[in-house]
Amino acid sequence: DADVTQTPRNRITKTGKRIMLECSQTKGHDRMYWYRQDPGLGLRLIYYSFDVKDINKGEISDGYSVSRQAQAKFSLSLESAIPNQTALYFCATSATGRNQPQHFGDGTRLSIL
Amino acid sequence: AQTVTQSQPEMSVQEAETVTLSCTYDTSESDYYLFWYKQPPSRQMILVIRQEAYKQQNATENRFSVNFQKAAKSFSLKISDSQLGDAAMYFCAYRSAVFGNEKLTFGTGTRLTIIP
Numbered sequence: 001d002a003d004v005t006q007t008p009r010n011r012i013t014k015t016g017k018r019i020m021l022e023c024s025q026t027k028g029h030d031r032m033y034w035y036r037q038d039p040g041l042g043l044r045l046i047y048y049s050f051d052v053k054d055i056n057k058g059e060i061s062d063g064y065s066v067s068r069q070a071q072a073k074f075s076l077s078l079e080s081a082i083p084n085q086t087a088l089y090f091c092a093t094s095a096t097g098r099n100q101p102q103h104f105g106d107g108t109r110l111s112i113l
Numbered sequence: 114a115q116t117v118t119q120s121q122p123e124m125s126v127q128e129a130e131t132v133t134l135s136c137t138y139d140t141s142e143s144d145y146y147l148f149w150y151k152q153p154p155s156r157q158m159i160l161v162i163r164q165e166a167y168k169q170q171n172a173t174e175n176r177f178s179v180n181f182q183k184a185a186k187s188f189s190l191k192i193s194d195s196q197l198g199d200a201a202m203y204f205c206a207y208r209s210a211v212f213g214n215e216k217l218t219f220g221t222g223t224r225l226t227i228i229p
Contacts, residue, residue, distance in 0.1 A: 031215065033216065033217075035217075040122075040221060041221060042117075042204060042219035042220055042221040042222055043158075043204065043217070043219040044219070045216050045217070045218075048216055050213065058216065088156065090158060092158075092217075094215065098210065099146055099163065099165055100215070101148060101160050101163055102160075102217055103160075104150075104157065104158035104159075106155075106156065106157055107156050107157075107158075109156075
């Protein structure tokens with residue numbers, strides 16, 4: 001089983017719908033992240049959380065919200081989806097401490113029509 | 114804010130040959146980490162190699178090695194004996210060593226094609 005699991009793997013939805021992307025991990029990491037990947041732009045950070053009570057905005061948080069339900073779960077919501085939020089979304093986790101790499105889920109491809 | 118630049122959108126190499134992917138970054142920090150991630154068509158993000166800025170020795174992982182030039186803020190990836198399975202997007206990433214600021218800043222990626 002994957003250490004970082006994202007659901008759904010793919011999703012097609014309509015403009016204005018509320019969407020939730022879920023991420024769960026079995027690595028026991030405190031830190032969790034949500035990134036968005038667009039062609040030609042690399043990955044950009046949306047939100048991150050260093051523990052259950054800590055939520056921080058990344059560089060492109062507008063139009064998104066998150067919830068850290070437990071150490072192992074971090075969900076990303078689009079309250080009212082719009083077409084320019086069509087992208088590949090990644091969840092990542094990392095342990096606390098120096099030189100700890102981030103471990104990524106397999107991504108959710110989201111298409112908003 | 115830190116920035117990461119990958120100036121080669123696409124590269125190609127003959128199978129079994131060596132290829133070098135370029136990455137430069139901008140930061141005012143002295144302690145940080147650098148990473149190369151690989152994204153194959155399956156879209157997973159796979160850690161290839163990492164470098165700690167305070168270590169002068171270049172990191173090596175099997176056929177993958179880096180040339181880390183701290184003064185020049187350059188962090189290139191060398192792939193030796195290229196294999197078909199190396200075909201992927203490669204992303205360079207920067208991470209601060211400041212506690213609480215461990216988020217990654219990515220470059221825009223280099224698509225590597227392996228020619229049989």
